[in-house]
Amino acid sequence: MMTLGSYLVVSAVLFTIGFAGVLLRRNIIIIFMSLELMLNAANLSLVAFSRFRVSPAGLPEYHAEMLVFFVITVAAAEVAVGLAIIVALYRARRTTHIDDINQLKF
Amino acid sequence: MPSVLFWIFAAVMLVFGVLVVVNRNPVASALSLVVCFLGLSALFMSLNAYFIGIIQVLVYAGAVMVLFLFIIMLLDLRAEECRKMNWVAFAGSALVAFCLLIQLLTVIGRTRIAHEHFPALAAPVDDVRNIGQLLFSSYNLPLQVIAVLVLVATIGVIILSKRQLR
Incomplete structure (x- = not known):
């Protein structure tokens, strides 16, 4: 049998991988993929807590799974809008490298 | 779920998660992300969240990743040169x-x-039925709000891709 902690540790490591990807990579599409990794790490810990908290009827806590459902839906919409913005940016600037996109930099 | 399977799927997920970040070629990154999401959906199923696991495969490994690959190939991104x-x-x-x-x-x-440890469940859980009942009773308003959100996202994407940004 697994403990709750093992799922939480896996979720923490996955979140850190995504976080390191956002900080270390300079390609905007890879940064976007790393954001998806972080969202999914949060989803994993939510589902682990939902399975851990069993109701008196012997069912898992479904409110956490509903939250995961909504997170997945919003993430799908976010990916569509974000990729459209990246395509528009590529059309205007001919690059996806964030060091070349620095007009707002002070 | 036996702990051996848990560690196998967790290791697959983490290794391919690292590959997403370290790969220089965006197409290889996207394909690693697909494998990473498949491992994650196996972990969801090990937690008796079958519906969420299936949604993960359909939405993320299916739709979202196809969108990513489509955009990468549309932009014709090659492996980055070493800067x-x-x-x-x-x-x-x-x-x-x-x-x-x-x-x-x-x-x-x-x-x-x-x-x-995780407490035992009473019986085989009727996952989809319970989630569906909650979705159309307590979570009816959020469901409709999210429907509007998806509609707004669709319209926004069409407007963004039609007009030239200056």
Whole structure:
């Protein structure tokens, strides 16, 4: 049998991988993929807590799974809008490298 | 789920998660992300969340990743050439990420309930029926709000891709 902690540790490591990807990579599409990794790490810990908290009827806590459902839906919409913005940016600037996109930099 | 399977799927997920970040070729990154999401959906199923696991495969490994690959191939991105690296920024970000990991692991290690096992479920859980009932009773308003959100996203994407940004 697994403990709750093992799922939480896996979720923490996955979140850190995504976080390191956002900080270390300079390609905007890879940064976007790393954001998806972080969202999914949060989803994993939510589902682990939902399975851990069993109701008196012997069912898992479904409110956490509903939250995961909504997170997945919003993430799908976010990916569509974000990729459209990246395509528009590529059309205007001919690059996806964030060091070349620095007009707002002070 | 036997713990061997848990560790296999967790290892697959983490290894391919690292590959997403370290690959130079964006197409290889996207394909690693697909495998990573498949491992994650196996972990969801090991937690008796079958509906969420299926949704994960359909929405993420299916729709979202196809969109990613489509955009990568549309933009015709090649493997990045090696640029001059800013080593101070690199070391600083690696240090911040490492500190975050240490912090998270310390918090998890000190939490009392993290060392407890999962309690047993009463019977085989009728997952989809329960989620569907909740979705159309207590979560009816959020469901409709999210429908509007998806509609707004669709319209926004069409407008963004039709007009030339200046």
